[in-house]
Every structure is written in structure tokens, then in C-alpha cells.
Amino acid sequence: MAELNDDQIIKYILTGDMKYLSLLINKYEIFAYKYAYSLLYNHHEAEDIVSESFLKAYEKLDKYNIGTSFKNWFLKIVHNKCIDFLRANKRLVFTEDNNSYEESSENIIINKTIISQALDKLSHDMRAIIVLRYYYSLDYKEICEILDIPIGTLSSRLNRGLKNMRKLIEEG
Amino acid sequence: MDEFDKILKESGFEKEELISQMDSIPFKSNKDKILSNIYKQNDKYKETILYIIIITISICIYDGLKNVNIDNLALVYGFLRTIDLTPIYTTILVLLYTALISFMFLFIKEESGQNS
Numbered sequence: 001m002a003e004l005n006d007d008q009i010i011k012y013i014l015t016g017d018m019k020y021l022s023l024l025i026n027k028y029e030i031f032a033y034k035y036a037y038s039l040l041y042n043h044h045e046a047e048d049i050v051s052e053s054f055l056k057a058y059e060k061l062d063k064y065n066i067g068t069s070f071k072n073w074f075l076k077i078v079h080n081k082c083i084d085f086l087r088a089n090k091r092l093v094f095t096e097d098n099n100s101y102e103e104s105s106e107n108i109i110i111n112k113t114i115i116s117q118a119l120d121k122l123s124h125d126m127r128a129i130i131v132l133r134y135y136y137s138l139d140y141k142e143i144c145e146i147l148d149i150p151i152g153t154l155s156s157r158l159n160r161g162l163k164n165m166r167k168l169i170e171e172g
Numbered sequence: 173m174d175e176f177d178k179i180l181k182e183s184g185f186e187k188e189e190l191i192s193q194m195d196s197i198p199f200k201s202n203k204d205k206i207l208s209n210i211y212k213q214n215d216k217y218k219e220t221i222l223y224i225i226i227i228t229i230s231i232c233i234y235d236g237l238k239n240v241n242i243d244n245l246a247l248v249y250g251f252l253r254t255i256d257l258t259p260i261y262t263t264i265l266v267l268l269y270t271a272l273i274s275f276m277f278l279f280i281k282e283e284s285g286q287n288s
Contacts, residue, residue: 016258021210025203034197043198051206058210134187135194 006070014061025054028071032078038131039082039124049085053078075136076146079128086124125157221260225267 004012004023012020032053036046056077057064064073122130125147132138132146144154248269252262 016260018211018214022203022207025206029201029203029206030199033199034194037197038194047202047205051202051209054206055209055213059213130190131194134190 007066010061010064010066010070013058021058028074029054031071032074035075035078035131035136036082038135039079039128040085045085049078049081053081056081069142072138072142072146075132076148079146080148083124129154129158218260221264225264 004020006024006027009020009023013024029050032050033046036049036053037043040046040049053074057074060077064070128147129143132143133140138146140151140154144151147154149157249262249266252265253259257265
């Protein structure tokens with residue numbers, strides 16, 4: 001099978017050709033998994049989120065605008081699934097809470113050898129911004145689209161995050 | 173935004189460190205499970221479509237399938253296939269067409285019955 005771009009693969013899937021689905025999974029499974037893991041810190045939960053995200057993406061594939069970035073569209077689904085999951089499990093911590101550096105729950109399974117301690121201490125929205133910005137190399141406009149927030153909100157969240165960050169640095 | 177980058181750097185955060193940490197997250201593909209979930213969901217849709225087809229066929233038989241010209245059905249099917257419709261959608265549309273024709277004949281029959 002010749003090298004196909006995302007839009008070509010999606011067009012084939014939309015015509016009912018399911019064999020192209022595995023191409024999409026090959027391409028984006030690891031990508032989605034790492035993002036989910038960076039927010040959840042749990043392998044099983046990250047796996048489930050990725051599986052659910054692919055299912056949702058498949059169901060909503062006709063809503064995807066051909067010509068736009070599938071990667072960003074799919075990342076948005078993964079992000080929303082993670083946030084829904086964290087919210088349902090009362091583990092979601094936002095910068096607005098002002099307690100963003102407190103442990104969100106005793107049940108969180110954190111593998112500190114994998115992600116740096118500094119990143120662990122950040123709220124979910126800040127962590128998402130950092131991972132999207134520095135690991136996935138997205139610009140702020142794309143981050144806003146994935147997090148579904150206006151640029152003003154991103155800016156204010158970053159400012160709040162900055163204050164907390166400074167505090168963290170001063171405290172050593 | 174630039175200040176954010178600056179503070180991150182001051183805090184000892186290194187982009188390369190994050191990348192290497194993210195890269196080192198152990199990963200085992202779950203492709204088969206993902207595909208099986210999607211196929212399972214797809215089967216549910218197919219089941220629903222099958223029920224719709226069965227109900228439509230039942231209605232057609234009940235209301236007098238004999239009124240529908242089979243040659244016309246083949247023509248409609250052929251036409252729909254030429255406009256790149258998938259076989260399943262084509263079949264559904266043909267069945268809906270059949271049902272519509274059946275209802276029309278039924279309606280005409282009733283109307284003529286009332287007039288006479």
C-alpha cells in the first residue's frame with residue numbers, strides 16, 4: 001500500500017473500507033497514548049482513553065473537515081476524553097483552583113521516574129499546555145483549538161501558572 | 173507567552189528533558205483491542221440497519237410488493253451505485269424506494285376505491 005496521507009486514509013474509511021483504519025491506528029496510537037499518559041500517569045487508564053478516543057473519532061469521522069489537521073482534531077478528542085475521565089474520578093485540577101500544586105487525589109498513580117517532578121506538580125491544564133507546546137510542537141493557536149479555549153483564557157491560565165511556577169522556584 | 177518560556181527555563185525545565193521523558197514512556201500497542209471495539213460498535217450499527225431493512229421489507233410485502241416493477245428496482249440500484257454510494261446505503265435506498273412505490277399504489281388503490 002503506497003504511502004497515504006491522513007485525508008486519503010480518512011476518505012477510504014468513510015467509504016466503508018475498514019482496512020485503512022489500522023493505518024490510522026498505527027500512525028496515531030502511540031502519539032495519543034503518550035498524551036493521555038502525560039495527563040493521567042496510569043498505563044491502563046491511558047490505554048482505555050486511547051481506545052475510546054479512536055472509537056469516538058471513527059464515529060465522528062464524517063464531522064472531520066478534510067484539509068485540516070487530523071492530528072490536532074484527534075488530539076482534541078483524546079484531551080476531552082482525559083478531562084472527562086479526570087472529572088468523573090474527581091481528579092481534575094485546574095490552575096483556577098489556586099491549589100494546583102496540591103495532590104489532586106491520593107489514588108493517583110504517579111511514575112516519577114518517567115515524568116519530571118516539576119511537571120507532576122502542575123495542574124492538568126498547565127501540563128497539557130506544556131506537553132502540547134514542547135513535545136508536540138504546537139503553536140498557541142493550535143493549543144487553544146485543542147483545549148477549546150480562547151487565546152485570552154490561555155494567556156490568563158499561563159499567567160496564573162507563571163505565578164505558581166515562580167512560587168515553586170522560590171520555595172526551591 | 174515569551175515570559176512563560178523564560179520562566180520555564182529558569183525553573184530548570186528543559187525541552188529536551190521533556191522530550192526524552194515523553195519518549196521513554198513505555199508503550200505497548202493495543203491495536204487489536206481498539207479495532208475489535210470499533211468493529212463491535214460497527215456491528216451494532218449494522219444490526220440496527222438490518223432491523224430497518226427487515227421492517228421495510230415486511231411493510232413492502234404487507235402493502236403489495238407485486239405492484240413494484242423489479243426492472244425499475246434494478247435501474248435505481250444501478251444508478252445509485254454509479255454515484256459512489258456504498259452497497260449498504262444503496263440497498264437501503266432501494267428498499268425505501270420500494271416501500272414508497274408500494275405506499276403510492278396503496279394510496280392510489282384507496283383513492284380509486286373511494287371515487288368508485
